[in-house]
Structure formats: C-alpha cells, structure tokens
Amino acid sequence: MFMKDHVTKQARRAKEASRLLACIPVDVRNNALLAMADALEARQDEILEVNAKEVAAAREKATRLNMIDRLILSPKRIADMAEGIRQVVKLPDPIGTTDFEVVRPNGLKIRRVRVPFGVVGIVYESRPNVTADAIALCLKSGNSCLLRGGSEAIRTNKKISEILKEAAIANGIPAATIEFIGIIDRDAVVVMCRLRKLVDVIIPRGGAGLIARIVEHSTVPVIETGTGVCHTYVDKAADLDMAVKICFNAKTSRPSVCNAMESLLIHKDIAAEFLPKVAKVLTDANVELRGDDACREILPDMNEATDDDWATEYNDLILSVKIVDDVDAAIEHINRYSSQHSDAIITEDTDAATRFEQLVDSAAVYVNTSTRFTDGFEFGFGAEIGISTQKLHARGPMGLEALTTMKYLVDGDGKVR
Amino acid sequence: MFMKDHVTKQARRAKEASRLLACIPVDVRNNALLAMADALEARQDEILEVNAKEVAAAREKATRLNMIDRLILSPKRIADMAEGIRQVVKLPDPIGTTDFEVVRPNGLKIRRVRVPFGVVGIVYESRPNVTADAIALCLKSGNSCLLRGGSEAIRTNKKISEILKEAAIANGIPAATIEFIGIIDRDAVVVMCRLRKLVDVIIPRGGAGLIARIVEHSTVPVIETGTGVCHTYVDKAADLDMAVKICFNAKTSRPSVCNAMESLLIHKDIAAEFLPKVAKVLTDANVELRGDDACREILPDMNEATDDDWATEYNDLILSVKIVDDVDAAIEHINRYSSQHSDAIITEDTDAATRFEQLVDSAAVYVNTSTRFTDGFEFGFGAEIGISTQKLHARGPMGLEALTTMKYLVDGDGKVR
Numbered sequence: 001m002f003m004k005d006h007v008t009k010q011a012r013r014a015k016e017a018s019r020l021l022a023c024i025p026v027d028v029r030n031n032a033l034l035a036m037a038d039a040l041e042a043r044q045d046e047i048l049e050v051n052a053k054e055v056a057a058a059r060e061k062a063t064r065l066n067m068i069d070r071l072i073l074s075p076k077r078i079a080d081m082a083e084g085i086r087q088v089v090k091l092p093d094p095i096g097t098t099d100f101e102v103v104r105p106n107g108l109k110i111r112r113v114r115v116p117f118g119v120v121g122i123v124y125e126s127r128p129n130v131t132a133d134a135i136a137l138c139l140k141s142g143n144s145c146l147l148r149g150g151s152e153a154i155r156t157n158k159k160i161s162e163i164l165k166e167a168a169i170a171n172g173i174p175a176a177t178i179e180f181i182g183i184i185d186r187d188a189v190v191v192m193c194r195l196r197k198l199v200d201v202i203i204p205r206g207g208a209g210l211i212a213r214i215v216e217h218s219t220v221p222v223i224e225t226g227t228g229v230c231h232t233y234v235d236k237a238a239d240l241d242m243a244v245k246i247c248f249n250a251k252t253s254r255p256s257v258c259n260a261m262e263s264l265l266i267h268k269d270i271a272a273e274f275l276p277k278v279a280k281v282l283t284d285a286n287v288e289l290r291g292d293d294a295c296r297e298i299l300p301d302m303n304e305a306t307d308d309d310w311a312t313e314y315n316d317l318i319l320s321v322k323i324v325d326d327v328d329a330a331i332e333h334i335n336r337y338s339s340q341h342s343d344a345i346i347t348e349d350t351d352a353a354t355r356f357e358q359l360v361d362s363a364a365v366y367v368n369t370s371t372r373f374t375d376g377f378e379f380g381f382g383a384e385i386g387i388s389t390q391k392l393h394a395r396g397p398m399g400l401e402a403l404t405t406m407k408y409l410v411d412g413d414g415k416v417r
Numbered sequence: 418m419f420m421k422d423h424v425t426k427q428a429r430r431a432k433e434a435s436r437l438l439a440c441i442p443v444d445v446r447n448n449a450l451l452a453m454a455d456a457l458e459a460r461q462d463e464i465l466e467v468n469a470k471e472v473a474a475a476r477e478k479a480t481r482l483n484m485i486d487r488l489i490l491s492p493k494r495i496a497d498m499a500e501g502i503r504q505v506v507k508l509p510d511p512i513g514t515t516d517f518e519v520v521r522p523n524g525l526k527i528r529r530v531r532v533p534f535g536v537v538g539i540v541y542e543s544r545p546n547v548t549a550d551a552i553a554l555c556l557k558s559g560n561s562c563l564l565r566g567g568s569e570a571i572r573t574n575k576k577i578s579e580i581l582k583e584a585a586i587a588n589g590i591p592a593a594t595i596e597f598i599g600i601i602d603r604d605a606v607v608v609m610c611r612l613r614k615l616v617d618v619i620i621p622r623g624g625a626g627l628i629a630r631i632v633e634h635s636t637v638p639v640i641e642t643g644t645g646v647c648h649t650y651v652d653k654a655a656d657l658d659m660a661v662k663i664c665f666n667a668k669t670s671r672p673s674v675c676n677a678m679e680s681l682l683i684h685k686d687i688a689a690e691f692l693p694k695v696a697k698v699l700t701d702a703n704v705e706l707r708g709d710d711a712c713r714e715i716l717p718d719m720n721e722a723t724d725d726d727w728a729t730e731y732n733d734l735i736l737s738v739k740i741v742d743d744v745d746a747a748i749e750h751i752n753r754y755s756s757q758h759s760d761a762i763i764t765e766d767t768d769a770a771t772r773f774e775q776l777v778d779s780a781a782v783y784v785n786t787s788t789r790f791t792d793g794f795e796f797g798f799g800a801e802i803g804i805s806t807q808k809l810h811a812r813g814p815m816g817l818e819a820l821t822t823m824k825y826l827v828d829g830d831g832k833v834r
Contacts, residue, residue, distance in 0.1 A: 018777055019752075088511025102797060108786065110796060117808055118778065177820070196632075215613075215636050221809040242831040249833035310443055335436075357826050359436055361535065369525065369829025378834070379527060379825070380519060391534055391617055391822035392638040392809040405808035408796070409774050414659040416666035417795070 003183055007191045011119060011198040011250075013176035014144035014284045018118045020174045022142050026093040029139055032171035037085040039158070039167035040132065046223060047163070058152055066256060066316075068406075070126045071153050081132040084383060088136040091382050095142045096402040099250070109411040114404045116142035117200040122385075123189055125150040125206035133161045135178055137385050139168065139401040144177040146199060148192060150206075151184045158182050164202040193218035196275045199272055200405075205386050208339075213290045223394060227384030228258030229242055229313050229339040230371040233330040233356070235347035236267040242368060243346040246276050250344070250370040252285045256315045258387060259342050259374040261361060263310065263320045271323045272298055287317045294323035310337040331359045341389045342371040363389060363396040421598055424608045428536060428615040429591035431561035435535045437591045439559050443510040446556055449588035453556075454502040455582035457549065457577070459708050461495045463769055464580070468573040473571055481733075483673060487543045488570050498549040498806050501800060505553040508799050512559045522636040526828040530820045533559035534617040539802075540631060542567040542623035548577045552595055555804050556585065558820040561594040563616060565609060567623075593630070610635035617822075622803050625730060625756075638810060639817075642803030646730050646756040647788040649784075650747040650773070651691055652764035653684040657680070659785060660763040661695050667787040669702045670714060673732045676759050676791040680727065680737045682747045688740045689715055694816030704734045711740035728755040742761040744769045748776045753777055758806045780806060780813040 042049075051073040058068050100112035122144045124130040131149060138145035149157035159179035169175050179190050193202045193214050202222045204214045210222055232250055234243045250261035266274055275298050279289055289295075290305040302321070309320040310333070324330045327345070334343050344366035345356040353367045364374045374396065376384030381399035388394040394402035446636060457464075468490040475485050537560045541547040555562035566574035579598035583826035586592050598605050610619045610631050619639045621631045628641055649667055651660045667678035683691055690714050696706055706712075707722040719738070726737040727750070741747045744762070751760050761783035762773040770784045781791045791814065793801030798816035805811040811819035 019778075023775060049652070104795070104797060108790060108795070125556055175507060214580075219632050221807060223809070239816065239831070245831065253834060351630040358440060361436075362829055364825040367826075368827045368831055369827055370833045372834040373525060373827060373829065373832070378525070380521060390638060395822055396825050405812055406780065407783040408791075408813050409784075410781055410786055410790060411659070411784045412790065414656070414662065414785050415790070416663055416787045 003185050004191050007181055007188050008198070010179040010181060011146055011192070011195045014119045014146050014179045015198050017174040017176035018116065018144035018240055021144060021177045022095070024142070028172050029142070030089045032168045032173045033085055033089045033136055033139060035171045036136070036164045036167040037082040039163050040078060040082045040085070043158060044075055044162050044334050044360070046300065047156065048073060048075070048076060048352065049299040050159045053383065054153055054156050067126055067152065069126070071156075072337060072415045073128060073156065075131065081129050083137040084129070084133055088140050088383050091140065094140075094404050095383055099406065106415065107413065108415055111409045112406050113409060114401070115407050117403060117405055119144045119146055119199045119404060121146045121148070121192055121199045121202040121220065123192070123202065123204045123206070123210065125210060126153050126162060128153050128156045129159045130205055131180075131374055132164065133383065134385065135161065135164050135291055137383060137400060137403060139173065139177065141400045143403055144179065146179045146181065146192065148181045148189055150331050154182065158398060189214065189215045193220050193222070193338050196220055198373050211306055223388055223392075223398070224390045225388050225398070226258045227313060227339040227389055228341040228387070229311060229337060230263050230336050230341055231263045231265060231338055231343045232260060232371065233265040233324070233334070233343070233345045234267060234270065235327060235328070235345055235349060236269040237349035238274075238351060240270065240274050240277065241347055243274065244281060246344070246368070247372050248281050248285070249279050251282060251287055252317070252371055253318050253372055258313070259372050260315070261319065261371055262314055263283070263322070263337070265322050265324050265331075266292070266334060268325055269321050271295075274301065275321070276297060276309065284318065285317070287319055289321055291320055291321040292323060295321050313339065327355055331356060335359070335361050339389050342373050342374040343389060363387065420605055421608050423600065424598055424605055424728060425612060425615070427596040428563055428609070431536045431563050431596045431778070432495050432615050433605070434591040435533065436592035437562060438594045440510065441559070441590070445589050446559070447506045449585045450506045450556060451591045451646050452554055452583040452588045452753055453581045454499040454554070456501070456580050457495060457499045460580050461492055464495060464573065464576050465490060465492070467563055467576045471570055477649050484543055487661050488573075490545055490573065494546065498546050501546070501550055502553040505800050508557065508817055511557075511821050513739050516823065523832065524830065525577045528826045529823050530826060531818070532824050534820060534822055535561055536561045536616045537820060538563045538565070538616045538619040538637065540565045540606055540609070540619065540621045540623070540627065542627060543570050545570050545573045545577060547622055548574045548597075549581065550800065552578065552581050552707050553803065554800060554817060554820060555592065556594065560820055561596070563596045563598065563609065565598045565606055571599065571601060571672075595623055607634045610637050610639070612834040613637055620803055626657070639804070640805055640809075640815070641807045642805050643675045644679065644730060644756040644806055644813070645758040645804075646679050646728060646754060647676060647758055648680045648682060648751050648755055648760040649678050649685065649788065650682040650741070650744070650762045651684060652744060652753070652766060652769050653686040654764055654766035654769060655687065655763040656765055657687065657691050657694065661693065661698060661765055663761070663785070664695050665698050665702070667789055668699060668704055668736055669734070670787075672734050672788055675730070676789050677732070678736065678788055679729065679731055680739070680754070682739050682741050682750060683741055684747075685711070685740050688712070692716060692738070699736065702734070704736055706738055708738040709740060712738050730756065731759065744772055748773060752776070752778050756806050758804060759783065759791040761786060761788050780804070
C-alpha cells in the first residue's frame with residue numbers, strides 16, 4: 001500500500017503541476033532547458049560516481065555484456081545528453097498553435113488548438129540517456145513527466161533527474177513537472193499504468209516483454225514503441241548487388257537497435273544466386289544465419305530456423321532467412337510476423353513495389369532502402385520520444401507533436417441549439 | 418471455447434478482407450453505400466417485423482421506457498438511417514491522400530499517406546441506428562468493421578447488418594468487411610477486445626459501465642466516446658438572462674444525449690440572484706434540482722446532492738447544482754468531475770473566459786454557449802462515429818479521418834545508412 005500511495009501522490013503532484021506548466025511561455029521553457037543542459041555537464045562527476053557503483057554492481061551480478069554497455073556513462077555520453085537537450089530547445093514550440101478555425105453559418109466560432117497531454121508516463125529500461133531525453137521532450141511540449149527507469153540504473157537515473165529538476169526549478173518551472181519513481185518494486189509500473197485521469201498516456205521504451213506487460217495491465221492509453229522485427233524482401237526483379245549492400249547495412253551497421261533487419265525473405269527464382277552472395281558478406285561480419293528448409297538445401301551448413309525465429313527481435317548479429325514464392329507470399333509473411341515497424345522490398349519492378357507499399361501494414365515501408373533510416377533525425381523531425389509501432393495517435397518516429405493533443409474552443413455569444 | 422473461436426474467426430476474416438478493401442477505389446465504395454441505403458428502405462418490412470418482436474419481448478421484461486424508445490424502429494427511423502448512409506457518400510474520401518512529403522538532403526524520398534486502420538471493432542448498446550452508421554463510416558474509410566450490439570436489439574441489428582452486407586457484396590465489396598457478432602454471451606465483448614493484431618481499434622459507444630469494462634479488459638487500443646458529464650459555470654460577470662437561456666437549453670433540449678448539461682456551477686456573488694431565476698425555469702420544465710448546502714440555504718426545498726451526484730451522467734431531467742467561490746474553484750471542480758467532454762463558462766469577463774479555456778481539460782470548452790453544440794454536424798464535420806473523450810488520436814467529434822491512420826512510404830534507390 002505504501003508503494004501504491006507513493007506513486008499515486010507523485011502522479012497527482014505531476015498532474016497539478018502540468019496545469020501550471022501548460023501556461024508557461026516557450027521562452028521560459030527553453031531557458032530552463034538550456035540551464036538543465038549546462039547543469040548536467042557541470043555536475044557530471046556526481047553522475048559518474050553513482051553510475052560507476054551501479055556498473056560495478058551489475059558486473060558482480062554477471063549481467064549480460066550488452067546490458068552493461070547500455071548502462072555505462074562517460075563524459076562523452078553525458079555531453080551527448082546535454083547536446084540532445086540543446087537540440088530540443090531549437091525545435092519549434094508544438095503547443096498553442098491553432099490548426100483549425102471556422103465560423104459556422106450560425107455564427108458559432110470554433111478554434112482547435114494544440115495543447116499538452118498533461119502527464120506523460122514513461123517506462124524504460126537500462127539506458128540512462130532516456131531520462132534526459134524524456135524530461136527534455138516532455139518539458140518542451142508542456143507536459144509533466146512521470147518516469148520509471150530500469151532497476152539496474154535506478155540510482156544513475158535518479159541522480160540525472162534530480163540535477164535536471166533542480167535546474168528546472170531554479171528557472172521558473174514548477175517542481176512536480178518532473179517526477180522520478182525511485183521505488184525498485186516492479187509493481188510500481190503496474191500501479192502507474194492504472195492511474196487513469198492522473199496519467200494521460202504511458203509510453204513504454206524497451207523490449208517486447210516490458211511492452212506486453214504494460215499493455216496487459218494498463219487502463220491508461222498506451223503508445224507502443226520500439227519493438228522492431230524488421231524484414232527485407234529481395235524480389236526476383238531486384239538489383240542483387242544493391243540488395244547485398246542494403247541487407248549488409250540493415251543487419252550489421254547497428255544490430256542492437258529497433259530498425260535493424262531481423263528477417264530476410266528471398267524470392268525463390270533468385271535464391272540460388274542471391275543467398276550464397278549475401279550469406280558470404282554477412283557471415284564474414286560474424287552474422288549467424290538461421291534458414292528454413294529451402295535455404296538449407298542451397299546452404300546445408302546454415303542453422304535451422306524454428307517457428308519462434310520468425311517473430312524474434314534478436315537485437316544481435318543473428319538473421320532469420322526464408323525463401324518465398326512471390327511478393328504476395330512475402331507480404332503475407334510480413335503482415336503475420338512483423339512488429340509493424342519497418343519493412344523493405346528490394347526490386348526494380350514498380351508494380352511489385354507498389355503492391356508491397358500498399359499491402360504491408362507497417363509504420364514505414366521501404367523500397368530499395370535500408371530499414372535503418374526509420375529515425376526522427378533521418379526523417380527530419382529531430383529528437384524523438386520513440387518509434388510508434390501502433391496505429392493510434394502516432395505511427396513511426398514520434399516528434400514533439402506526438403506529445404500533444406488538441407482541444408476545441410468555442411465562442412457562441414449566447415447561442416443555444 | 419466455441420464462442421472464442423467463433424469471434425476470432427470473424428475477426429480474422431475481417432482482417433483479411435480489410436487488405437482487399439484498402440485497395441478498392443472510392444467510386445466502388447460510394448456506389449455500394451448508395452445501394453445499401455436503397456436496400457435498407459426496400460427491405461424495411463423485414464427489419465420492422467424482427468424489431469416488433471424484440472420490442473414486445475423488452476416490454477414483457479418491463480425494460481425501462483427510455484430503453485424501449487431507443488429500441489423501437491419505424492419507417493421514419495429507417496429512412497433516417499438510409500439518409501445517414503447517403504450523407505456519408507457525399508463526404509470526401511479520407512484515405513489515400515499524401516499529407517506530408519519531403520526529399521531529404523541525402524536524396525531519400527519520404528511520403529506520408531492516410532490509410533485505413535484495418536479492422537474497427539464497435540461495441541454499442543441498444544440503438545439499432547448505430548449498426549447502419551458504423552457500417553457506413555467504416556466502409557467509406559476503407560475499414561472492415563466487427564460489430565457487437567446490445568443483446569436487447571441483437572436480432573434487429575443482425576437483420577440490418579445482413580441487408581447492408583448483401584447489398585455491399587452485390588456491389589463489389591469483399592464479404593467479410595462487415596462482420597456482426599450475433600452471440601448473446603457478454604464475454605464475446607471481452608474476447609473481441611483482446612484480439613490484438615486482428616482488431617486494430619475498439620470504439621465503445623454506450624454508457625460509463627460499458628466503457629469501463631472495455632478499458633479494463635482491452636489490450637487492443639480503445640477510443641473512448643460519449644460519456645458526458647458536462648458542466649456550465651455561471652461566473653459573477655455573467656449576463657444572467659443569457660445564462661438562464663443557455664442553462665435551459667443545455668439541460669432540457671435533449672436530456673438523454675451526451676452533450677446535455679449535468680451539473681451547474683454558480684459563482685457565490687450572484688447565486689442569491691441567479692439560482693432562484695434558473696431554478697424557476699428548470700423546475701417549470703420538470704427538471705429535478707439537487708444542490709449543495711449553499712444552494713439549499715437559498716432554496717431550502719431543493720433536494721440534496723451527494724458526492725456521487727457530481728460525477729453522474731443522468732441522461733435525464735435531473736441537474737446537480739453547486740455554488741463555488743470563483744472561476745478557479747469552478748475549474749478545479751470541473752477537472753475533477755467532468756468526463757472531459759464539453760464544459761462551458763458564461764461570463765462577460767474575457768480574463769475569466771481565457772483562464773477557463775486554458776485550464777479546463779476537456780475536448781470542447783465553451784464561452785457563452787450551450788454545451789449541446791458538441792456534434793459532428795454542428796462543427797461542420799458531417800456524420801461522426803462518436804465524440805471522443807480521450808486525448809489520444811482523436812478528441813471531440815470524430816469524423817471519417819479519425820478512422821484512419823498513416824504510413825510512411827520511403828524510396829531510397831539503394832541508400833544505406
């Protein structure tokens with residue numbers, strides 16, 4: 001009960017503060033953000049000290065190496081966080097604009113204005129930079145944030161949020177617009193995502209397990225982000241050299257991120273020629289290939305893909321490979337197993353490309369391009385709070401506008417209906 | 418298990434059909450809708466026969482009178498449904514438009530296009546006209562619909578959906594784009610709202626109980642609609658004659674709908690003058706008033722409001738009344754008890770009006786206007802699938818565009834990152 005009360009109180013404070021924040025001009029928000037970026041750099045030693053202890057504890061617990069890599073901070077990584085905040089300052093103010101206006105024939109004046117959500121709940125895993133990103137994007141968009149980071153980095157995240165909060169308060173931002181939940185109990189997440197009317201939206205940033213748990217329990221609306229089971233389909237009409245280059249980039253340039261390719265589909269007519277080519281460059285780069293029976297007829301040494309592989313986001317140098325009959329079979333496979341994040345076709349046949357674009361039901365559908373481009377900066381939107389893989393409200397890279405809603409303001413001068 | 422399998426199969430069929438429907442040109446969709454409207458009128462005797470039996474059964478069960486009123490169909494009501502479908506034909510096609518387009522400095526071509534959701538699940542209560550409205554709006558927006566109507570009208574709804582489906586199929590629409598769940602078991606709703614990846618969005622249309630049940634169980638994203646605990650706040654700077662006129666309209670013009678006023682807040686400085694005036698016209702119109710202690714000091718005969726009253730949507734000739742200290746107290750009360758649908762201030766003081774507009778966290782915020790205007794037609798959007806009371810995706814009257822999402826189409830001509 002203590003935990004539940006505590007989280008509820010934090011959310012209530014954040015809600016009350018959000019009403020004040022919504023009225024604070026953009027200059028004040030921007031100045032506070034600049035001061036927050038400076039504070040992060042000025043006080044980096046405090047952060048690094050706390051972080052070093054958490055990294056040591058993680059090593060003792062023999063945590064997986066890539067988890068430790070995500071946990072570790074350095075002066076460079078702190079400078080990147082500060083730079084990220086300064087970038088957010090440069091983005092246009094997403095709130096207060098009127099995006100629709102009409103005077104109805106009866107004289108009713110209707111305006112629709114962009115307003116903040118209120119309280120944005122963000123649940124994330126071990127990367128401490130998310131703390132700074134989330135606080136900056138929420139403050140810029142006029143939202144309070146209620147943050148819950150992973151337990152491995154909880155002290156580092158708490159320290160970062162304290163430093164940012166102190167600088168925000170000193171610059172005219174209401175204190176409770178930044179609330180960090182420091183309780184390690186996992187059920188704090190469940191409590192948080194059931195606080196309807198106090199929390200306006202929950203954005204999970206993390207793996208499929210975290211997202212599934214939140215979707216199961218949440219009564220607050222959720223925006224799902226970041227699960228990436230991304231496909232590349234190499235059509236019979238593909239330029240095979242281009243296809244090799246794109247597959248290599250999509251799989252190996254940064255395998256731990258959500259827009260990396262996890263599954264390769266190959267048209268049966270070109271498989272005998274293409275599969276050995278692409279397999280060579282990928283295995284040279286230490287990628288493990290897991291194929292279906294048809295692949296293993298061409299390359300008998302390839303590991304076998306099980307049914308689970310088709311739906312798995314490896315986040316690692318592993319790739320599932322399947323040979324398909326035609327573009328329709330590729331589309332069907334993708335619509336069944338994709339996380340609806342980013343999927344690509346490689347083809348010189350415009351009919352096949354159009355059919356793929358039309359029928360693949362994903363946030364970003366690519367023609368002759370690496371899936372690695374699904375990213376706020378690459379799309380020209382700037383910093384993002386996540387890549388939405390759902391269809392409601394936001395889809396694909398979510399910039400500041402995705403953190404706003406709208407309301408109708410109606411002036412009727414005594415009108416009745 | 419039979420029930421679960423049955424509902425799942427319907428949803429899967431609807432999903433498969435939705436991919437075909439998304440490619441069908443607007444002319445075909447419009448022609449089908451016109452044929453469907455005609456079929457409804459041509460076959461009205463079949464509908465009226467089934468409906469008469471259900472109405473008789475409801476009367477035997479001594480169902481509440483206003484429920485029976487909502488259930489009854491007549492040639493006029495069927496003609497209205499057909500007319501509603503014809504209106505939807507006239508609306509612009511919401512899908513296929515490109516709403517964002519850019520060529521990035523590296524040559525990447527990015528387009529964002531409006532696309533249907535896929536499968537829209539609609540759960541509603543006893544009004545059979547919702548069946549026709551929902552089918553028409555979903556078909557126009559390229560979505561399959563999975564419908565689940567209330568058990569009292571289940572045969573009427575089934576008949577309407579069969580007639581519409583037959584006319585749709587005869588005009589080139591894939592059969593499974595219209596799926597009506599004819600199972601009476603209430604758990605069918607729970608099954609339906611947990612079919613992630615098959616159902617893309619659930620829109621409940623009904624009372625607070627139905628909505629709460631769906632929000633509790635759903636793992637499919639939900640758009641909440643139609644709960645209306647709407648307030649009117651009469652400020653000390655109000656034109657009191659205008660205030661009386663607006664309150665009378667907001668409460669009595671159609672008390673059963675969601676945009677009717679349910680709660681009246683009065684500034685303490687004008688309460689002694691205003692309350693007796695407004696009470697007179699309302700009680701003359703058979704409105705029952707339930708007041709707080711301060712109200713009952715002015716009008717001792719008034720019934721007492723309990724805590725439950727403040728959050729209650731009566732949908733009836735009942736009004737809760739409270740005296741507040743100032744505009745801030747009114748805003749605080751509204752943000753606590755409002756369903757965030759529609760709330761109004763009556764004032765000649767522009768500062769108070771602006772503060773109210775800024776701080777009241779509702780879909781539609783009115784100045785000197787009856788809340789009864791929150792409606793797709795009144796706003797100029799045409800037929801609506803509901804009034805959203807949530808902040809994600811759609812807020813306020815939801816037209817056709819609210820039934821669409823978007824996707825990014827990216828052409829990179831071999832680009833890698």
